[in-house]
Amino acid sequence: MNISPQSQVWHALAPVFVLIGAGALAARMKWLTKATVSELSVLVFYVFMPGLLFRTMSKAQFAALDFSPLVAYFAVVLAAFAALWYWRGRGVDASTLALGSVFSNLVMIGVPLVTVAYGAAGLVTLLTLVSVHAMILLTVGTVALEWARALEQQGEGAKPKGLAAQLFSAVKGAVIHPVPIPILAGLAYSATGWGLPEVVDRSLQWLGSAAGPLALVMLGASTYLRPLGHHWRGALGVVMFKMWVLPTLVLAVTWLAGLRGMPWTVLVVAASLPMGANVFLFSQRYKASEEAISTASSLSTIMAVASVSFWMILMGWLGSTH
Numbered sequence: 001m002n003i004s005p006q007s008q009v010w011h012a013l014a015p016v017f018v019l020i021g022a023g024a025l026a027a028r029m030k031w032l033t034k035a036t037v038s039e040l041s042v043l044v045f046y047v048f049m050p051g052l053l054f055r056t057m058s059k060a061q062f063a064a065l066d067f068s069p070l071v072a073y074f075a076v077v078l079a080a081f082a083a084l085w086y087w088r089g090r091g092v093d094a095s096t097l098a099l100g101s102v103f104s105n106l107v108m109i110g111v112p113l114v115t116v117a118y119g120a121a122g123l124v125t126l127l128t129l130v131s132v133h134a135m136i137l138l139t140v141g142t143v144a145l146e147w148a149r150a151l152e153q154q155g156e157g158a159k160p161k162g163l164a165a166q167l168f169s170a171v172k173g174a175v176i177h178p179v180p181i182p183i184l185a186g187l188a189y190s191a192t193g194w195g196l197p198e199v200v201d202r203s204l205q206w207l208g209s210a211a212g213p214l215a216l217v218m219l220g221a222s223t224y225l226r227p228l229g230h231h232w233r234g235a236l237g238v239v240m241f242k243m244w245v246l247p248t249l250v251l252a253v254t255w256l257a258g259l260r261g262m263p264w265t266v267l268v269v270a271a272s273l274p275m276g277a278n279v280f281l282f283s284q285r286y287k288a289s290e291e292a293i294s295t296a297s298s299l300s301t302i303m304a305v306a307s308v309s310f311w312m313i314l315m316g317w318l319g320s321t322h
Helices: 005-028 034-058 070-087 092-100 106-155 163-175 180-192 198-225 228-256 261-272 277-286 290-321
Strands: none
Touching (some): 034 180, 034 277, 070 092, 092 106, 092 228, 092 277, 106 180, 106 198, 106 261, 198 277, 198 290, 228 290, 261 290, 277 290
């Protein structure tokens, strides 16, 4: 039985809406406050997310994956990040908003959506993207954030640093960080070929499985505590770029690069997905554009039923004509 793109998107988004709604309810009942959300984001960032990243990278079989379709995708995404970061002023807020404009929710929304819509063939391309997506974008975003923070600290009276010293400080802050460390450690462990002991694997699985749902619950609470009506103007530009401009650019550049068939379709759909919850955690950690990112995360999820359906229909039509 064929399922319409709208139904496929709804099936993928329904659990996300439930978790965001649960967070909003918890905030309404005063079970969660702004201080609680901030404290929980630290817990996710330093405990749950590292478990997820290490386990994911430790199981990555890179020799069996085809990364060639991703070259054009990341060329677009990284160029877009750099352009938005520069245009917005290269500060901490600029870094966070630029990251939100290009970072897709590939796991909680992308995996179930692609599984239902495209099956195993599409899932191979998506999981290949997932294996490096967070590593590349979170690392680049962290370097930009740390560099911006170093410049801001310098502007507040710290001793001036040369460009090389600024870059070194930014890279050091990005590497000694709860995102790159478990990624690099997981990759190193994967290279040994040993595999994780069952007890360790199960513990990391439990930690990782809590990261996404907890982030979405916090997102719902944060959105309730900072209502959409107060910050939607600042968030709308981020959402429109993320869900309409970015997939248009990915579609065009990957087509010019010669990509066709299932990989082309999956990468364009991946670019159109709502903002990933990791950006919300970043904004909480750095206290940068928290209101705009919280609003944009919720707004992009709400709009996804229409926008992602459009891109799925368009790619289905283009696929049938090429």
